[in-house]
Amino acid sequence: MSTIPVRAAVFVGPNAPLEIRELQISDQPGPNEVLVKLAASGVCHSDLHALDGDWETPAPLVLGHEGAGVVLAVGSEVTDLEVDDHVILSWTPSCQKCEFCVSGNPVLCQLANETAYQHVFFDGKPRLSDGEQDVKSFLAVGSFGEYAMVPASAAIRIRKDAPLAQAALVGCAVTTGIGAVTNTAGVEPGSTVLVVGCGGVGLNVVQGARLAGAKQIIVADVSNEKLELGRTFGATHVINSREVDLLDTVRELTGGRGVDYAFEAIGLPFTIEACYEAIRRGGTAVVVGQVADGVKISIDPFVMSDQEKKLIGSNYGSSRQSIDFPKIIDLYMEGLVDLDSMVTDRITLDGVNDAFAEMRQGRGIRSVIEYGA
Ligand SMILES: NC(=O)c1ccc[n+]([C@@H]2O[C@H](COP(=O)([O-])OP(=O)(O)OC[C@H]3O[C@@H](n4cnc5c(N)ncnc54)[C@H](O)[C@@H]3O)[C@@H](O)[C@H]2O)c1
Ligand SMILES: [Zn+2]
Ligand SMILES: [Zn+2]
Known part of the structure; x- marks a missing residue:
């Protein structure tokens, strides 16, 4: 040796x-x-x-x-x-x-x-x-x-x-993002989706939502460059959350209802809370972004039970890597994943x-x- x-x-x-x-x-x-x-x-x-x-x-x-x-x-x-x-x-x-x-x-x-x-x-x-x-x-x-x-x-x-x-x-980023949509949340065709944070992970959530057949994909970021990239990957609406109020805009875009699914892809407590606020009754907020050690969030548990809102976590897109990696590569080679x-x-x-x-x-x-x- x-x-x-x-x-x-x-x-x-x-x-x-x-x-x-x-x-x-x-x-x-x-x-x-x-x-x-x-x-x-x-x-x-x-x-x-x-x-x-x-x-x-x-x-x-x-x-x-x-x-x-x-x-x-x-x-x-x-x-x-x-x-x-x-x-x-x-x-x-x-x-x-x-x-x-x-x-x-x-x-x-x-x-x-x-x-x-x-x-x-x-x-x-x-x-x-x-x-x-x-x-x-x-x-x-x-x-x-x-x-x-x-x-x-x-x-x-x-x-x-x-x-x-x-x-x-x-x-990492691709499997985490696409998997959060397809494996963890199981987004159905025709769903409305919010993605907060359009970095490497968030853009793959967008791409996953497009693959899953979401009809409305709203993305939020503080960078206009990232929002434009969001459009490239399939976003139907973009929100610069530094310029306008995120929750008000999501409500406007969904007729006051809120989105079926919201994905947080930054790792900040207030954006995780915003994702939870942004979902409709019975909707699902998915925490993909990871916070610094010790950070906590605040959620109203009455709303959670009363409105059956779900808050779930996603690690590595809940992937089974030996299945998902080759599958994503095939989708890329066929032009279905960018x-x-x-x-x-x-x-x-x-x-x-x-x-x-x-x-x-x-x-x-x-x-x-x-x-x-
Ligand atoms: N759950 C998992 O398995 C998993 C896997 C990989 C990465 N992650 C985590 O996902 C997060 C994102 O990773 P990444 O590589 O995409 O990061 P990134 O730095 O590429 O992207 C972060 C994005 O968030 C945006 N942003 C920052 N602050 C914002 C704010 N206040 N409001 C709106 N947008 C804001 C930035 O402009 C950027 O576009 C990190 O916390 C990372 O640790 C989780
Ligand atoms: Zn990573
Ligand atoms: Zn084991």
Whole structure:
């Protein structure tokens, strides 16, 4: 067994820039793991939450969780993947044994909650080292590095004719957004839908609502650029919530009734509350955006019972990644899902801190890091 060098962007603590360092990884995957050579990684707002200290995150750690690449080596017990397979990485590996996995909810996997969500592998250990100390991988992925070791269940094979920069986005934003509509909420054709926040995730909620046959898709954001993108992805109405009152405008657009479904895709308490307010009696508000540690919301429980309004959460679009990733890629290849317009910046690993600066300013949809051949 030997190690290979990995150039990676390392989180060293909140509010400090990521440091580009050379790390080491074993070239021999564990029995149920695969070693992946990353081709591309998107930069998601969840990485920014970690970087900004919104979420307690250990250091040193390789950030990034929205990646795609090519399998370089497979462990001795891996039967469904081969060297050279093209894969999208999943940030929720599934143990395939716990009650959640067995009942078809792998995003709730017990073991993943205990390990990957603590940025370690199923055995509780990290896989990278800087020569002096272990380095963790964000959500057991760490896609801001040239190579990643992942549990085999976190490497989902896709067709080889799909471009890997676009495929990387299916590893988080696309599946999260489309899945929130089709899997979590089960939006029916003819529904009215509100999407608050038109970033990488929100635009995919819009795209999901279009695929589901929603008749009215209202989007809200504070950026006119994002609202225009919302139209491109299928919005029928746009609201700049900095310029007009969000709830008044939704009421006007729905004849006073409210929307059937509202999706929050930012991660702010007042917009989550607004989504709940914006739904009709019996409607459903879906929390997709993720708040900083400790943030709470306030909901009127009388209204909740009296009007049978539902407030539900969506993790990773309630996806079953081994089914949903290849399906979304097929939809893209058939022209039914737009991934091309999502890639607004192609950058190298060295540009990752600039990509976060752009995200903080609300510019672009996704910066995608492309690794050399
Ligand atoms: N539930 C999940 O499984 C899951 C998965 C991935 C990401 N997320 C979360 O989804 C959220 C969005 O991620 P993203 O990558 O799309 O982020 P992003 O930064 O690309 O987009 C956020 C959008 O919200 C808009 N916005 C900011 N403040 C606003 C306000 N007050 N009113 C209206 N619009 C506002 C911004 O202009 C931007 O368009 C984050 O909290 C992220 O952590 C959740
Ligand atoms: Zn499980
Ligand atoms: Zn993400």
